[in-house]
Amino acid sequence: MQKxxxxxxxxxxxEVIGDSSIVIKGVAGIKEASExxxxxxxxPKYLPFANSTRASAIVVSRETEPLTKPVIRADNPSLAFVxxxxxxxxxxxxxxxxxHPTAVLGKNVSLGKDVAIGAYAVIEDNVSVGNNTVIYxxxxxxxxxxxxxxSLIYPNVxxxxxxxxxxxxxxxSGTVIGSxxxxxxxxxxxxxxxxxxxxxxxxxxxxxxxxxxxDRARFDxxxxxxxxxxxxxxxxxHNVIVGENSIIVAQAGISGSTVIGRDVTIAGQAGLVxxxxxxxxxxxxxxxxxxxxxxxxxxxxxxxxxLHETAKRVNACVQNLPKLYETINELKxxxxxxxxxxKEKNK
Numbered sequence: 001m002q003k004x005x006x007x008x009x010x011x012x013x014x015e016v017i018g019d020s021s022i023v024i025k026g027v028a029g030i031k032e033a034s035e036x037x038x039x040x041x042x043x044p045k046y047l048p049f050a051n052s053t054r055a056s057a058i059v060v061s062r063e064t065e066p067l068t069k070p071v072i073r074a075d076n077p078s079l080a081f082v083x084x085x086x087x088x089x090x091x092x093x094x095x096x097x098x099x100h101p102t103a104v105l106g107k108n109v110s111l112g113k114d115v116a117i118g119a120y121a122v123i124e125d126n127v128s129v130g131n132n133t134v135i136y137x138x139x140x141x142x143x144x145x146x147x148x149x150x151s152l153i154y155p156n157v158x159x160x161x162x163x164x165x166x167x168x169x170x171x172x173s174g175t176v177i178g179s180x181x182x183x184x185x186x187x188x189x190x191x192x193x194x195x196x197x198x199x200x201x202x203x204x205x206x207x208x209x210x211x212x213x214x215d216r217a218r219f220d221x222x223x224x225x226x227x228x229x230x231x232x233x234x235x236x237x238h239n240v241i242v243g244e245n246s247i248i249v250a251q252a253g254i255s256g257s258t259v260i261g262r263d264v265t266i267a268g269q270a271g272l273v274x275x276x277x278x279x280x281x282x283x284x285x286x287x288x289x290x291x292x293x294x295x296x297x298x299x300x301x302x303x304x305x306x307l308h309e310t311a312k313r314v315n316a317c318v319q320n321l322p323k324l325y326e327t328i329n330e331l332k333x334x335x336x337x338x339x340x341x342x343k344e345k346n347k
Contacts (some may be wrong), residue, residue: 180240
């Protein structure tokens with residue numbers, strides 16, 4: 001597949017500065033690009049690469065100064081480049097079509113228009129799958145589960161009973177949705193299981209990475225809001241509520257009944273205790289140990305998590321501990337020498 005700069009500019013509603021007839025054959029990062037590729041420049045720190053890149057053209061913001069290479073000026077270079085990548089990759093993706101003969105469908109299964117189900121998928125009784133949804137090989141959908149339109153369920157995803165999934169949802173391989181919440185009561189040293197009879201509700205335009213676990217609620221719903229994106233290896237416990245358009249990065253863990261607001265960022269390996277609230281727009285830094293609620297539009301880091309500026313000062317003090325230890329030892333020696341001199345003087 002190849003396109004001229006003019007065709008690409010029309011796709012992203014951009015403005016060509018330079019030769020609009022240049023033919024583009026691929027897309028790549030600004031450092032990795034070769035001749036015939038188009039790249040993009042969104043972060044100013046990469047500006048030094050703009051004139052040294054081997055790319056044939058660059059997508060830039062409308063405010064960027066002229067470069068030595070042809071450019072396409074766009075309102076948002078990152079978003080524009082997403083559209084370009086999609087246009088070049090659309091022909092490279094092969095998805096299942098139709099219902100594979102080895103797929104197992106239960107009773108009263110409702111399939112929308114142009115649904116695809118791959119080999120050895122198991123669809124239990126009373127499942128509903130919306131229009132244009134693709135379910136890859138080896139997936140399991142438990143009874144009374146509902147999946148909306150235009151969703152994409154990659155191989156070996158397990159979605160248990162009575163789960164509700166919205167439109168345009170992407171779920172990557174190995175993910176389990178609707179597994180039992182971790183609920184036990186201990187009596188005389190024995191752990192007795194508490195039945196988890198709730199469900200999980202996933203909103204529209206959600207993307208869930210590989211090997212994510214989202215537990216079903218004990219009684220009501222574990223909820224993932226519209227537009228939220230979840231990275232690989234995340235665990236979301238029972239009765240958690242995640243607001244719209246939040247970001248949860250790899251290996252984060254959220255304990256039961258915690259409420260996450262809208263537009264929250266939870267960075268990698270952050271851990272949250274249960275029954276707390278994270279306000280809208282909050283940022284939890286990587287490996288933050290969050291033991292209490294976080295106000296809206298606040299950044300916290302460290303363990304236990306605290307205001308990021310405070311955490312940085314605490315960390316700076318910790319880094320100086322070896323030097324401080326040496327200083328204290330020196331002061332102790334001087335004090336001992338002074339005490340010795342005073343005793344000798346008083347004899």
